[in-house]
Amino acid sequence: MRDRRWFRRGSLLLGWAVVLAGGAAFAADTYPEGCVSCHTNRQGEADFRLSNLLSQIGHPSVKRVKMVPRDCTRCHSTDPADGEPVFSQIIHEIHFDVPKINLYVTRFGGDCRNCHEMNVEEGEAQVKDGAKNW
Ligand code: HEC
Ligand code: HEC
Ligand code: HEC
Numbered sequence: 384m385r386d387r388r389w390f391r392r393g394s395l396l397l398g399w400a401v402v403l404a405g406g407a408a409f410a411a412d413t414y415p416e417g418c419v420s421c422h423t424n425r426q427g428e429a430d431f432r433l434s435n436l437l438s439q440i441g442h443p444s445v446k447r448v449k450m451v452p453r454d455c456t457r458c459h460s461t462d463p464a465d466g467e468p469v470f471s472q473i474i475h476e477i478h479f480d481v482p483k484i485n486l487y488v489t490r491f492g493g494d495c496r497n498c499h500e501m502n503v504e505e506g507e508a509q510v511k512d513g514a515k516n517w
Contacts, residue, residue: 414497416513418451421497423516434517445517453512474498 414420424430434445448454452474459470468476478487491497499508 415511417498417511419513419516420511421491432517434515445515448515450512451515452510 418433422431422433422436424432424435433451437445443458445455448457452470456470459473460467461469461471463469479485479493482488482493485493487493495508498510500511501507502509
């Protein structure tokens, strides 16, 4: 498990180093649709769409997903009682573990609000959703 994650991180690091060398316009972006606003296909650079990253780790096809991350939870559990890592744990861990070298922390400040937004009327934080970009 550990080893697999480290392997993946290695290959991602290379890709992001290339993307991030691209410049300030990228850093100034906001991410109104969460996952799909950041995991995009950057012309002439690496393809960071989730469909591509996931297929590289041998993940089942996500062709039938329409809204991200909403439809991810068709397969991934959100109920801790199931005894497996729930979807939020999987996603939080990817973006926050080993903070010293995790690009989400070092480059994006680990900002919760890239993925979450506050619903002022409900007084509750929510996860942003967006139409798939593949
Ligand atoms: C603002 C940018 C940003 C947003 C928003 C974002 N991610 Fe990420 N994501 C990253 C970065 C950076 C990494 C690489 C982290 C690392 O250093 O391992 C990553 C890695 C991943 C990976 C690992 C891919 C692999 O090859 O193992 C998955 C899966 C993922 N993100 C899913 C999501 C999902 C689902 C959402 C929305 C709930 C999301 N991301 C939102 C920046 C983002
Ligand atoms: C059709 C069902 C299905 C859908 C839809 C799906 N997944 Fe998965 N996912 C799986 C299966 C099966 C695994 C392998 C589980 C395992 O390794 O225990 C997996 C594993 C993963 C892993 C690796 C977990 C780990 O701990 O190594 C990540 C990350 C992931 N999925 C993210 C996503 C994201 C993001 C989406 C939505 C864009 C998504 N999945 C949609 C079935 C699905
Ligand atoms: C990369 C995207 C991403 C980032 C960054 C992120 N979250 Fe989440 N968060 C998610 C997703 C995806 C879920 C699960 C949504 C679902 O189950 O439908 C979630 C769920 C949650 C929940 C609901 C309870 C749970 O764990 O299931 C809390 C609380 C939460 N996040 C807090 C935070 C805080 C605090 C931060 C910042 C330190 C943060 N999140 C950063 C994607 C993210």
